[in-house]
Amino acid sequence: MSDSAARVADATGNWVDTHAPLWSRPYLRLSRLDRPIGSWLLLMPCWWAAALSAAIAHDIKSLPLHIVLFFIGAFAMRGAGCTWNDITDRDLDAKVERTRSRPIPAGQVSVTQALVFLIVQALIGLAVLLQFNRFAIATGIASLIIVAVYPFMKRITWWPQVVLGLAFSWGALMGFAATFGRLDAIAFVLYAGSIAWVIGYDTIYAHQDAEDDALIGIKSTARLFGANTQAALVLLYGLAVVLIGVALLLGEVRWPAWIGLAAFAAHLAWQILRLRIEDSALCLRLFKSNRDAGLLLLAGLLADAVMRAGG
Template sequence: MSDTSARVADSTGNWVDTLAPQWARPYLRLSRFDRPIGSWLLLMPCWWSAALASGMAHDIRGLPLTIVLFFVGAFVMRGAGCTWNDITDRDLDDKVERTRSRPLPSGQVSTKEALAWMAVQALIGLVVLLQFNRFAIATGIASLLIVAIYPFMKRITWWPQTVLGLAFSWGALMGFAVTFGRIDLTALVLYAGAISWVIGYDTIYAHQDSEDDALIGIKSTARLFGAHTQQALILFYGVAVMLIGVALASGDARWPAWLGLAAFAAHLAWQIVRLNIADGALCLRLFKSNRDAGLLLFAGLLVDAVMRAG
């Protein structure tokens, strides 16, 4: 198989396809390093909670290291999760146009090789996790149960995006676990807001595959909401902004954090206005833009933390 044909359908022209050694490319594709948007989206709630918790503690001395560790952890654990997802979905992926070129269904790697690669990534993630306190370590390990069951949810429920939200929003708890050694109500409300955000943006993403999913019996909120997706996004994005706002109020956030939330909300509103579920390329662009939405909120929280620590 030529390297051009080995590329995943929606990720051509990235550094994995052009710069990485040939032998490493299938493994990097398993980890989605050719499509890092998912890692960024996993990272955003981690950074939100780290900044908000540091602001509440009026202490940012540990924040730079926490930001770096969360960055590394998010990328390797998302890679491990994607590898596990591809292992469990290898037969389904062969039936979907966008995913049949992934390393497992296309035969670039074997299942045993994928399992070994997943273990390597999980070990790196464990090394990162061990840099934190015991409560944070236990909190991080607890997320693995959700990660393990997520790939099976689209076979049994119309709401797999909710389970993804539980997993991808876990970082909203981690910042508080690292900073305070506990999870309080502010963290739980931030977590709930992040879950609602994930349901929204992953519904947009799932519209790329809705026709193929219908043919092979895969369930998703994209198929469930259908032509009513924009109304559903108004609900879920609206709830996300409201709950994050409650978390900010609970954490006594100052004006930079609220400005960040306003920019975040404006970005989500722009997505809803722009959405056309029949345009797969647009759905992908809007989905990816959520990294920028998350960074806007993080910027506000970070400035707030610095101001409160001064």
């Protein structure tokens, strides 16, 4: 099979397809480095919590290191999670147009090779985790339970995006655990807000596969909401903004953080207004734009942290 034929359907024209060594491309595709948006979205709650907790502590000395560690850890663990997802979903992926070109159903990588690669990525994530305090290490390890069960949820519930939200928002807990060595109410409120955000943006993403999912019996909030998706997003994104706002209020943030939240909310509103669930390409673009939404909030939180650390 030529490499052009081996490319994943919704990830063309990226650095993996054009510059990575040929032998490495199936593995990089397994870890989704040809589509890093998921790693960025996993990273956002980590960075939000790191910035907010640093602001509360009035101390940003550890913030640069935490930012770097969370970056490496998010990409490694998202890669491991995607590899596990592809192992468990290999038969289903072969039946869906968008996913049948993934490395395992396409025959580019065996299940055994994928398992070895999964272990390598998990060890990188563990090496990062061990740089934190004991409480943060235990908190990070606890997330593996959710990661392990997530791929099976689409078979048994219409709400698999909730489980994804629990996993992808875990960084909101990790940021506080790394800074304070404990979890207070503010961490759980930020976590809940992030979960609502994840459910919303992954519903948009799932609309790309809604027809194929219906044919093979896969459940999702995209299928559940259907034509009512925009109304559901108003509730989900609205809840996300309110809960994150409560976390900021509890954190006694200053004006830059509120501007960041306002920009975040405006971006989410723009997504809802633009959304056309029958347009798969648009759904993908709007889903990817959530990295920008997250960065807008992050910018405000970082500015607040720097301002408060300086007195």
